[in-house]
Amino acid sequence: MSYMYLEDFYVGLIRTSGEYTVSKDEIVEFARQWDPVPFHIDMDAARESIFGGLVASSTHVFAIRSRLIHMLPVKTRLLAGFEFENLKLVAPVRPNDRLSLTIETVYVRKSRTKPDRGIVKNCLVITNQKKETILTSREVILVARRKTD
Amino acid sequence: MSYMYLEDFYVGLIRTSGEYTVSKDEIVEFARQWDPVPFHIDMDAARESIFGGLVASSTHVFAIRSRLIHMLPVKTRLLAGFEFENLKLVAPVRPNDRLSLTIETVYVRKSRTKPDRGIVKNCLVITNQKKETILTSREVILVARRKTD
Numbered sequence: 539m540s541y542m543y544l545e546d547f548y549v550g551l552i553r554t555s556g557e558y559t560v561s562k563d564e565i566v567e568f569a570r571q572w573d574p575v576p577f578h579i580d581m582d583a584a585r586e587s588i589f590g591g592l593v594a595s596s597t598h599v600f601a602i603r604s605r606l607i608h609m610l611p612v613k614t615r616l617l618a619g620f621e622f623e624n625l626k627l628v629a630p631v632r633p634n635d636r637l638s639l640t641i642e643t644v645y646v647r648k649s650r651t652k653p654d655r656g657i658v659k660n661c662l663v664i665t666n667q668k669k670e671t672i673l674t675s676r677e678v679i680l681v682a683r684r685k686t687d
Numbered sequence: 688m689s690y691m692y693l694e695d696f697y698v699g700l701i702r703t704s705g706e707y708t709v710s711k712d713e714i715v716e717f718a719r720q721w722d723p724v725p726f727h728i729d730m731d732a733a734r735e736s737i738f739g740g741l742v743a744s745s746t747h748v749f750a751i752r753s754r755l756i757h758m759l760p761v762k763t764r765l766l767a768g769f770e771f772e773n774l775k776l777v778a779p780v781r782p783n784d785r786l787s788l789t790i791e792t793v794y795v796r797k798s799r800t801k802p803d804r805g806i807v808k809n810c811l812v813i814t815n816q817k818k819e820t821i822l823t824s825r826e827v828i829l830v831a832r833r834k835t836d
Contacts (some may be wrong), residue, residue: 573753604722
């Protein structure tokens with residue numbers, strides 16, 4: 539399997555994932571375990587909520603964000619991820635929504651102190667099958683440089 | 688069960704959760720499902736990573752954040768959560784870490800258009816058993832007002 543290293547990133551690079559379909563059962567099961575707010579697990583509470591129906595927990599949407607990153611064509615040689623600037627949940631995720639991810643690189647630089655790594659900032663946008671924006675985020679990650687002997 | 692409504696929030700309000708212990712199995716299981724990066728699921732890869740050992744996925748830490756919110760003494764009558772400003776993962780979470788949450792309210796206002804709700808901003812800090820900061824975040828939530836007939 540090939541990986542993307544720091545040298546492969548450049549400002550303006552855009553990558554897109556495949557689609558991930560979110561089932562009603564997954565929404566309820568995830569929320570039961572991690573975020574048991576009534577409108578994420580109970581259909582009556584969901585109907586009476588401001589969403590008018592069942593919606594995924596923000597934590598669940600964040601987990602789907604990870605899974606979509608793993609669905610990109612080429613993986614990143616990630617060393618760590620550590621900052622999310624302005625993570626916004628723009629619209630809710632509902633059962634059977636099909637989500638996909640677009641990532642644009644907006645900043646790349648080598649580490650000033652460690653020769654084996656560098657910093658990449660990416661803007662992430664998750665959209666649904668209606669092309670509505672679901673989530674936006676700007677993320678800072680630490681990426682390995684290629685070994686050059 | 689009693690709930691906190693908009694009227695119960697004020698700038699400077701500080702709340703703390705109980706402790707949540709993160710097991711090695713939970714770290715591996717969560718990452719396998721949502722974020723299968725080698726250093727979250729494989730002990731050898733973890734040892735060779737910049738963390739020097741197994742660490743929880745950022746997505747997992749975010750899910751624990753939800754669970755800690757549910758461990759606060761009183762629940763919030765939440766209508767929606769929609770923005771996370773400067774979500775930072777300051778230090779990694781390792782097996783058997785005991786995490787707890789402190790939330791400080793920094794902003795409260797009634798909705799200008801809807802009489803049944805208002806906006807609250809909270810600063811969240813998750814710390815471990817050594818009092819090291821794990822995660823910081825500033826979050827914007829929509830909270831119900833008490834019904835007054």
